Amino acid sequence: MATQQLESKWEGKFIVNLKHAKAEQVWPLLEDFFNFHKWLPNIDTCHQIDSDNKDEIIRYCASTTPLSSGDGEAIIKWCHEKLLTIDKIERCISYEVLDNNIGIKYYVSTLKVLSLDEGGCQIEWLFVADPIDGLTLELFSGYINSSLQGMAENIEKALESSKLGDFVCSN
Numbered sequence: 001m002a003t004q005q006l007e008s009k010w011e012g013k014f015i016v017n018l019k020h021a022k023a024e025q026v027w028p029l030l031e032d033f034f035n036f037h038k039w040l041p042n043i044d045t046c047h048q049i050d051s052d053n054k055d056e057i058i059r060y061c062a063s064t065t066p067l068s069s070g071d072g073e074a075i076i077k078w079c080h081e082k083l084l085t086i087d088k089i090e091r092c093i094s095y096e097v098l099d100n101n102i103g104i105k106y107y108v109s110t111l112k113v114l115s116l117d118e119g120g121c122q123i124e125w126l127f128v129a130d131p132i133d134g135l136t137l138e139l140f141s142g143y144i145n146s147s148l149q150g151m152a153e154n155i156e157k158a159l160e161s162s163k164l165g166d167f168v169c170s171n
Contacts, residue, residue, distance in 0.1 A: 009106075010129045010137045014145045015122055016152040021159050023121040027091045027113045029155055030123070033083050034059055038158075041150035049080065057083040058098065077102050084108070106130040123152060 018026060029039065036059075037046035045062040062078040079100040086093045090112070097107040107129040114122045125148045132140060 008130065010131060010140065011127065012137075012141045012144060013124060013126045014141075014148050015124050016148050017116065017120060017122050018152055018156055019120040021121055021156055022119075023091060023113045023115040025159055026121055026123065026155055027088075029158070030111055030113060031086060031088065031091075031093060033057060033086070033093065033095070036061055039151045039154045040147055041154065042147060059083075059095075079104070103132045103134065104129065105132075123148065 029035070034046055034048050037043045042063050043061050044064055045060065047060055049058050049060045051058045059081050060078060061081060062076050065075045065077070067073045067075065077100075079102070080098045081095045082098050084094040084096055091114070092110055092112040094108065094110040096109075097104045107127065109125065109127045112124040112126075114124065116122055125144060127144060129140070131137070
């Protein structure tokens, strides 16, 4: 967990270890740019959207928070994100925020899946961002770190469920 504020940019790197999952099991789950909603606890929608530039791959991600009034109204926070790189050999994916309604001016993120010598794997989440109005670096870093922890839990649960399914099917 390292964060720092360099000049006007925020930078951070967070790491989570998955003890019972191998990198080659985790990577296929994260390399699908349009499946973030399956792994991030706070994202409920993620899908490809059209771009004027046919060489760009852009996704729409959103989270919906119902208002406490109970009248069916909700707050939707959304981002349009562009895939920058995907490296199947190094198991890393990078993207940037293009547009959003949550105050992000500049944000680039890289997720890496690394094998661990002692077994299991590690997910690294690195980011560089402009400061966000109304947030501190500590609050934003806490959000990224808790998102990564939730992602790891969801991935481990999915892999465990698939192993149980394999066991049931093979008997």
